[in-house]
Amino acid sequence: MHIEWWQILLLTLYSGFAIYDGNNTTFGAVKPTMAGFFAGLILGDVQTGLIVGGTLNLLVLGVGNFGGSSMPDYMTGALLGTAFAVMSGKGAEFGATLAVPIGLLMIQLDVLARFCNTFIQHRAETLVSEQHLKRATYMNLMGIIPTSLSRMLPVFLALVFGSQFVQGVVDSLPMWLMNGLKTAGGILPALGIAILLRYLPVQKNMAFLLVGFFLAAFLKVPVIGAAMIGLAMALVAFNFDSPRAQVATGENSVNGDDMEDE
């Protein structure tokens, strides 16, 4: 499929807005699922966009850019992965696997943008030392430019020049690799899950992990159903934890106390 100029424009603008939103207002534009959905909508194949975005989103469940660490940018990955999947006609799995290296490469550009903002910070410090207090505040807004460009430029260039290039790569890939990548796409979500398990207090909450697994694996309960059971258990845990409940349960709560302060 040929990509139109307005599709390139909208996808480019989205990438710039998404990174702003992710850093500030946080309405989910930077989440791969949302980006994949948007790209699918623009390119006329929502299903592919959702599958590419959903697959990538599972990879970053446990990853957050805390304290300024850069994480794989699967928002850009989802946009381009969906676009290339639709353009090449090779399907969502192909798009998702292609998006992973894109997301990993984008880490470098994220670092570059944050580094560029260091100069802007210096400029603000100079302005303040010269008593231009108000002009110094504009520097903060200037920071949007490197951050947004770090996403918009690669998306734009990839879409303008990438379609033929990507098609060429696709045509030259052997079957064993294509199918192998498909299998890889199937197991990659394990990474997001494993990172979360490393981050959350697994030992304390092992029981709930087992309950969730049991519900889905044995009883075939959908994830949303399991979330409802989880919510119910969370409410019980919360009420049990409150000071009133401790008074009410009297002696029994003494033994349970060591569970709470972690």
Place this chain on the structure above:
Amino acid sequence: MNNEQIKLSPEMKKVFWRWYFFGQAGWNYEKMQGLGYYYSIYPLIDNLYGASDEGARVAVSELQFFNTNNSMAPIILGVDGAIQESQGESSKDAVASLKTGMMGPLAGIGDTLFAVIPNTIIGSIASYMALKGNPFALILWIAFGFLRLAVMRSFFFMGYKEGVKLINSLGDRLKKITSAANVLGMTVIGALIPSVITAGFVYQFKNGGVKISIQSLADQIMPGLAPALVVLFTYWLLGRKHMNSTRVTLILILVGILAYNLKVFA
């Protein structure tokens, strides 16, 4: 906590919205959120000190290194505003050390509460539904955006009203919410493992005319065995020295390619 009783000055209202919309716009490696913090608190500096030497000294101090969870920062901005409005420039050093003292603990709680937990719960549900071709769960992100805004606003009021003493009592309450939310998160993750990881054994025994597939044997032991093993392996990998998520990603891609071609699973 009754927020209606507090009257915010017009400057303080601006402080909040500036943070909300542009708090991390100028994020950089040197001072992190320092530039955004200065941008946000500027209306107050301008109102209290104008373009005086005092103002410049406060500005230099507010432009220093700052880094916390950006949803929690309004608490600190509120405390800062309340102190400066009552104490003026003499509070400059106290404000600077309060900011530094609060940003660490608030970052820890905030990252869990506003990043890890919504990422886990909303992210899981949205991904799962998206893989089934349903975009509906994306609304949850938008709803969370509004919820976060409301919480940030009430944090700002709380910081302004309660000042310093707030942090201790708030910490306890948030800890309880965090641990309850962890229960929900873990349950969802448990359910996610067999739902979203696609791995099934393809190997078949052939003995004379009898074919036995490993997958049907595995299903009798435990459905979702292959996904569970993949997660265990990945979890173990992540715990190894010199491992990071990028390397594990590459290893998993390699494992996928090998597993398909050696016909272990697909």
